[in-house]
Amino acid sequence: MSNHKETTTRTLVVALLICLVCSVLVAGAAVALKPIQQANRLLDKQRSILAIAGLSQPGMSGDEIRALYDKRIVARVVDLRTGQFSDEQDPExxxxxxxxxxxxxxxxxxxxxxxxxxxxxxxxxxxxxIEREGQLDTLILPVRGYGLWSTMYGFMALKGDLNTVTGFGFYQHGETPGMGGEVDNPRWVAQWPGKKVFDEQQQVAVRVVKGGVNPQSPDAIHQVDALAGATLTSNGVTHLLEFWLGENGFGPFITNLRAGEA
Structure with a gap:
């Protein structure tokens, strides 16, 4: 009986030691890999920004992405409560x-x-x-919102007129492949450049429409075809743009920037 207890105790001690060693190894690996993971996330974001701006080329290396980003992109922090640029946070x-x-x-x-x-x-x-000869050429805004199954994260690029879309797309989402997941289909994304986000009263007018855009409609300049079989995802895209381009998102900032008061 005594030998049985000693064997059981020894087994438990060995198991505990193995667990402790494994925990230390996993924790050490997580700490060691954290800088690499952060660098990769930053690179992915820079790649997405350049792609939305139409500046990157397929197959560019990480070093090429970083160099192009540093050369062409200026990051600035905006206080969404005031619609003004802010130095309270480091944009990098x-x-x-x-x-x-x-x-x-x-x-x-x-x-x-x-x-x-x-x-x-x-x-x-x-x-x-993105500036050209001291003037704003392109403004790229981060946007996000819920679709059917997930929060969709993306960027919208506007021309210097702060109204015309030059690029729009999502870099992360969990929507249904072949349906809502088509938000990253190049054919759907290609509909966005040239669309106007605001109407003549400077209200957010851009939206995704079910049944297809009527090219004869005066509202066609603000509209993009909905995703087939993905009504909730399409509605989610419209809603997130209404939010981030509106008064509770970047709307006040865009107004101030247009007036030269940001």
Whole structure:
């Protein structure tokens, strides 16, 4: 009986030691790999920004992406509460998505305002500028909102007139492949350049329409065909654009920037 107890105790001790060693190895690997993971996430974001701006080419290496980004893109932080540029955060390190989860750096959205279903909106966000001869050529805005199954994360690029779309797309989502997942289909994405996001009253007019765009309609300049069989995902795209281009998103900033007061 005594030998049996000693064997059981020895087995438990060995198992515990193995668990502790494995935990230390896993924790060590996580710490060691964290800088690499952060660098890869930053590279993916830079790649997406350049692609939306139409600046990158397929097959570019990581070093080429970083060099092109540093040469052409200027990141600036915007205070969404005031619609003004802000120096309160470092645009190269600030993470708006992490800030949205921090009650000190974000605000809960009332249901009536939360048309994109993001729950909280960060106080600060990062925008990306492309300048040419000292003038704004392209403004790239981060956007996100809920589709059918997931939050869709993307960027919208506007010309210097701050109304004409030059590029739009999502870099992360969990929508249904072949249906809502077609938000990253190049053929659907190709419909966006040239569309106008605001109407003559400067209200957000851009939207995804079910049944296809009527090219004879005066509203066609604001519209893109809905995704076949993906009504909720299509509606989600419309809602997230209404939010981020509207008064609770980047709307005040765009107004100030257009007036030279940002």
């Amino acid at each position: 390190t600030f993470d708006p998505l992490a800030a949205a989860k921090d009650s000190r750096l974000s605000s809960a959205l009332p249901d009536a305002q939360d048309i994109a279903s993001i729950n909280r909106r960060e106080h600060y966000s990062t925008v990306y500028l």
